[in-house]
Amino acid sequence: MATILYVDDEPAVGQLLGHMIERAGHHAVGASSVHEALKVLARERVDLIVSDHQMPGLTGLDLLELLKTEGYDIPLIILTGYASIEHAVSAIKAGAVDYITKPVDGPHLEIALEQALKFESLKRENAALRDEVMQLRQNQQILGDSPAIQKALNEVAMAAPTRASVLLLGESGTGKELFARAIHEQSERRSQPFIKINCAAIPEGLIESALFGHEKGAFTGAIKRVEGAFERANRGTLLLDEISEMRLDLQAKLLRVLQEGEFERVGGETPIKVDVRIIATSNRALAEDAAEGRFRQDLYFRLSVIPIHIPPLRERRSDIPLLAMRFAMRAAQEYKKDIQGIAPDAMEWLRAQAWPGNVRELQHLVERAVVLSRDPVLTFPAFAGTDRRATPVAVPATSAAANPATLPDGAIVLDSLDIASAEQRLIEVALARTNGNRTKAAELLGISIRTLRTRLNAPDA
Incomplete structure (x- = not known):
């Protein structure tokens, strides 16, 4: 059942439209002017609008323009008492999805409503399919047969069909976003939006607007009304990535949304109700x-x-060969390289590494090896020459990197005197020693959490 807003200045016509819409199986909301229609849109989510063309003051075409400038993406059907080609052409050119002449009969209106709603549904489905294709192109797939990864996948399968909030915990680079998308794709919301917000990447002054949207004029630069992540994710799933980086005051507002299912845009006063499944x-x-x-x-x-x-x-080293081979084959296809496999000594070296950057680090390392290798089989030097922690002259199974027990307690291996490489290595060690706790890692390093966050978000981090 869709929510349909009808706009007509004649009470008798408006009442008739409302009756026809309800009889067609939808929820009808009425307004007698464009200004009143905008007030309805500010407090309620609407799927379709049916508006009269000629009204005192602002017209139906004016409403179409206001929808664009105010940031609403809602289909609109124009009604008019003048059955002319000029009116039809002007309405369609302005963005109307259909054009109906008065007097309106029930069957004609019902067909127009269903066609408009179906068109909007197909448009959203196409957008979702485009997103899915893009995700597949970006190699977003969970791979692994190890007990640890299978346990996580089983938990995903059990959690997905429910409406419950899910908290994904894991180190950077473990693929938490992939698991969040898997939950969405296995849920009843799979055909609805999957919206993601990185709480650590968005500047603190903009995160509230990114989440809840803002009204026109809410702050300097707010030239039009903008929907936030919660509105865009309505009936779907919202991924709040790195939720631990969110300010405490915004945490209170987020809690209210989770408890009551409503919020206000920045600069707004009207509560907006949404149905969103949260994954953090x-x-x-x-x-x-x-x-x-x-x-x-x-x-x-x-x-x-x-x-x-x-x-x-x-904790899932048995998955490394499968992951490495998949990354190598995909990179070879992307960069048009003739890569046939990975040498056994190189694979053994990959299995022996600590991987503080987890799957993401492995993927980047394999991709660089594919790009730089001149041989069809990726050998140990192909990886050692691209990894700042590797020791190319050492035997992989007995290198200091593979056998930290041979080093003094607390020792850290630096492979060069390059300051940037050394800094990155220290950050990796600090995060490993604090189990990924950024606050404690920053204390160990003697820097602020903001500085650490900046280093981690740097392109080469």
Whole structure:
């Protein structure tokens, strides 16, 4: 059942339209002017608009223009008492999906409503399919047969059909976003939007607008009304990536949305109701942060209805050959290289590494090896020459990197005196020693959490 807004200045016609819309099986909402219609849109989500062409003041075509400038993406059917080619052409050119002449009969209107709603549904489905194709092109697929990854996939399968919030916990680079998308694709919301917001990447001053949207004039530069992530994800899924980086004041507003299913845009006063399934991710021990006051406990409990631990690559080493081969073949296809496989000594070296950057680090390393290799089989030097932690002259199975026990306690291996490489290595070690806790890692490094976040978000990090 769709929510359809009808706009007509004649009460008798409006009442008739409302009756016809309800009889067609939809929820009807009425307005007698363009201004009143905009007020309805501000407080309620509408799937389709049926508007009279000629009205005192602003017309139906004016409403079409206002929908564009105010940021509404809602199909509109124009009604008019003047059956002329000029009116039809002007309405369609302005963006109307259909054109109906008065007096309106029930069967004609019902067909027009169904066609408009079907067109809108197909448009959204096509957009979702385009997104899916893009994701496939970006190699977004969960691979692995290890017990650790299979346990996580089984938990995803059980959580997906429910409406419960899911908290995905795991180190950076473990593929938390892939698991979030898998939950969405296995749920009843799979045909609806999947919207993602990275709470760590968006500047603090813009995160509230990104989540909840803003009204025109809410702040300097707000030249039109903009829908936030919650509105765009209505009836679908919203991924809040790195939720632990969200400000405490915004956590309170987020908690209200989860509890009551409504919020206000920045600069707005009218509550907006939404139906959104939340999936959050964190690379930190969020329960510990909540216990120590760095994260709201009540929000933590709301988000972690179903917590799922995504294992780091070092806990699923048996998956490394499968992952490495898949990354190599895809990179070879993308860069048009003749790559036939990975040499056994190179594969053994890959299995022996610590992988603080997890699957993402492995993928980047294999891709660089494919690009730089001149041989059809990727040998150990192809990887050692691209990895700043590798020691090309050492035997892989007995290198210091593969056998940290041969080093003094607390020792850190640096492969060069390059400052950028050394800094990155120190950050990796600090994160490993604190189990991915950025706050504690920053304390170990003697820098602020903001500085650490900047280093991690750098292109080469």
